[in-house]
Amino acid sequence: MEIAPLIISLVYQALTAGAFLVLCSIGLMIVLGMMNIINLAHGEIMMIGAYVASLLVTEGLPFFLTLPFCFLVGVLVGLVIEFLFIRYLYSRILSALVLTWGLGLIIAQGALLIYGPFLPSIKIPFGSIEYGGFTYSIYQLFLIFVAALLVALIYFILQKTELGLKARATMQNPEIASTIGINRKKMFSITFAFGAGLAALAGGVLAPTTTIAPFMGTQFVAPAFITVVVGGATNIITGTLYSAGSLAAIRTPIGMYLGSFAGTVGLFFAALILIRLYPNGLASIRLFGRR
Amino acid sequence: MNQSSVLTTQDVCSGYGTATVVRDISVDILTNEIVGIIGRNGVGKSTFVKTLIGLIRASNGKVTLFGNDITNLQPELIARKGVGYVPQGRGIFPGMTVNEHLLLGGYLQRDSKKRSKFNKLIFDLFPILHERRSQMAGSLSGGQQEMLAIGRALAGGPEILILDEPSEGVQPNIVGQIGEAILNFRKQLNLSIILIDQNASLISNTVDRAYAVEKGSVVAMLDSDAVRDEEKLSKVLSI
Numbered sequence: 001m002e003i004a005p006l007i008i009s010l011v012y013q014a015l016t017a018g019a020f021l022v023l024c025s026i027g028l029m030i031v032l033g034m035m036n037i038i039n040l041a042h043g044e045i046m047m048i049g050a051y052v053a054s055l056l057v058t059e060g061l062p063f064f065l066t067l068p069f070c071f072l073v074g075v076l077v078g079l080v081i082e083f084l085f086i087r088y089l090y091s092r093i094l095s096a097l098v099l100t101w102g103l104g105l106i107i108a109q110g111a112l113l114i115y116g117p118f119l120p121s122i123k124i125p126f127g128s129i130e131y132g133g134f135t136y137s138i139y140q141l142f143l144i145f146v147a148a149l150l151v152a153l154i155y156f157i158l159q160k161t162e163l164g165l166k167a168r169a170t171m172q173n174p175e176i177a178s179t180i181g182i183n184r185k186k187m188f189s190i191t192f193a194f195g196a197g198l199a200a201l202a203g204g205v206l207a208p209t210t211t212i213a214p215f216m217g218t219q220f221v222a223p224a225f226i227t228v229v230v231g232g233a234t235n236i237i238t239g240t241l242y243s244a245g246s247l248a249a250i251r252t253p254i255g256m257y258l259g260s261f262a263g264t265v266g267l268f269f270a271a272l273i274l275i276r277l278y279p280n281g282l283a284s285i286r287l288f289g290r291r
Numbered sequence: 292m293n294q295s296s297v298l299t300t301q302d303v304c305s306g307y308g309t310a311t312v313v314r315d316i317s318v319d320i321l322t323n324e325i326v327g328i329i330g331r332n333g334v335g336k337s338t339f340v341k342t343l344i345g346l347i348r349a350s351n352g353k354v355t356l357f358g359n360d361i362t363n364l365q366p367e368l369i370a371r372k373g374v375g376y377v378p379q380g381r382g383i384f385p386g387m388t389v390n391e392h393l394l395l396g397g398y399l400q401r402d403s404k405k406r407s408k409f410n411k412l413i414f415d416l417f418p419i420l421h422e423r424r425s426q427m428a429g430s431l432s433g434g435q436q437e438m439l440a441i442g443r444a445l446a447g448g449p450e451i452l453i454l455d456e457p458s459e460g461v462q463p464n465i466v467g468q469i470g471e472a473i474l475n476f477r478k479q480l481n482l483s484i485i486l487i488d489q490n491a492s493l494i495s496n497t498v499d500r501a502y503a504v505e506k507g508s509v510v511a512m513l514d515s516d517a518v519r520d521e522e523k524l525s526k527v528l529s530i
């Protein structure tokens with residue numbers, strides 16, 4: 001067996017696994033990192049994204065055109081949840097946790113009542129290519145691209161735009177932010193809605209890879225939380241990247257040689273060890289000196 | 292001199308929960324004036340100014356800015372009307388750079404020419420901020436953080452600036468520098484300033500007059516002669 005195709009295949013699988021973790025966790029990370037709210041309805045908001053995609057595809061819309069709607073519906077859902085509940089629960093982490101857990105149950109049960117146990121699944125777009133004896137799904141390559149694009153976009157918004165600077169200031173000290181003219185309530189609701197939009201968008205892009213059902217969110221929530229906890233919420237971008245990167249790098253070779261169940265077990269063990277070594281999250285490691 | 296009122300309070304009361312801390316404080320700050328608010332620890336100086344800027348609710352009384360009632364408005368609205376605030380303890384955002392702080396403060400001014408004019412002024416007043424402009428604020432020294440907090444407030448182009456204990460935890464020679472900067476930007480920007488501090492020399496070198504506060508109430512007004520008398524000041528500050 002040649003070595004180059006094997007390495008390429010390993011890298012592809014690691015990137016695929018990493019992209020999956022990034023997509024699952026990015027919305028959760030924003031809401032936790034910026035607002036200190038653990039959103040247990042995160043998986044259900046991803047489910048809503050997948051539902052929007054499936055329902056619109058059934059209506060005849062091309063899959064890729066459904067994605068903006070996934071994001072928008074997520075934003076709307078986020079705005080409503082923030083307006084009705086979350087805004088009364090800032091700085092009450094446990095209440096927010098219980099509340100979002102309950103909301104998640106209601107959303108999933110609601111989907112079951114309204115749409116039944118399944119929605120039509122979405123055919124994976126594109127085909128696959130073969131190289132050196134390995135098969136590569138083009139859609140998985142697209143997911144890697146989307147994950148990278150989202151991370152870059154969020155980095156740009158947080159670091160370079162007025163909205164991003166104001167959101168970061170609000171996260172660090174809401175009271176002081178308000179004394180320099182920043183409307184903290186508005187910042188909180190925008191941030192929560194943005195996190196929900198990202199979750200629903202992620203649910204939408206992942207929809208073709210999975211079964212679309214009311215409780216599909218659960219499969220995303222565990223990896224999302226592991227990524228967030230390992231990464232730590234001190235820096236959204238580096239936390240997500242380090243965490244998704246290292247977890248994927250550990251999971252992939254184990255999965256390749258011992259099967260995907262062993263890979264998942266390896267992922268959990270790696271998470272345990274990383275949390276033990278870096279209790280404040282990988283984002284607390286300073287690679288580049290300052291920050 | 293024909294000075295008009297910039298900020299006025301009438302019988303303002305406020306506190307925490309059911310505990311009243313500030314009792315019936317009435318002050319009047321005129322244009323281009325630096326007014327001290329002095330008194331020992333815990334008499335309610337910070338609570339009073341937080342009430343002015345909307346961080347704490349006034350349970351009674353009235354706050355006006357240029358004759359308009361601003362009592363209990365949201366802090367961001369009061370800031371947008373031209374009240375700048377430099378909090379006790381500086382209140383910088385540790386994970387943001389010096390430049391980002393000045394940008395954030397500057398968003399209160401929509402005119403980008405004005406913004407760059409203010410940025411230049413701030414860097415002239417505090418050259419160290421220019422030197423450290425891409426450094427994280429959390430890694431600045433106490434004195435540098437104080438300058439940054441002042442710069443952030445100035446960047447918004449306020450009509451009146453409230454400084455809460457700028458000398459606290461700052462080296463004596465830096466306190467002198469901050470005092471000079473205060474006089475300097477008052478002159479250049481025609482600002483009114485409220486200065487809370489317990490450092491007698493900073494107060495006597497900068498303020499035009501001062502209100503002495505005890506147990507949440509104003510007990511005396513020190514005129515320009517009285518505030519130059521450091522001995523008298525020390526008494527008010529340490530009884």
Ligand SMILES: Nc1ncnc2c1ncn2[C@@H]1O[C@H](COP(=O)(O)OP(=O)(O)OP(=O)(O)O)[C@@H](O)[C@H]1O
Binds near residue numbers: 312331
């Ligand atoms: N967040 C708070 N909750 C309850 N009580 C408070 C709070 N902050 C201050 N106090 C109380 O209010 C009173 C006045 O405090 P304040 O901070 O206004 O005093 P100060 O004059 O600014 O003092 P210092 O010179 O020490 O800054 C004190 O008795 C203080 O214990």
Ligand SMILES: [Mg+2]
Binds near residue numbers: 336337379455456
């Ligand atoms: Mg104080």
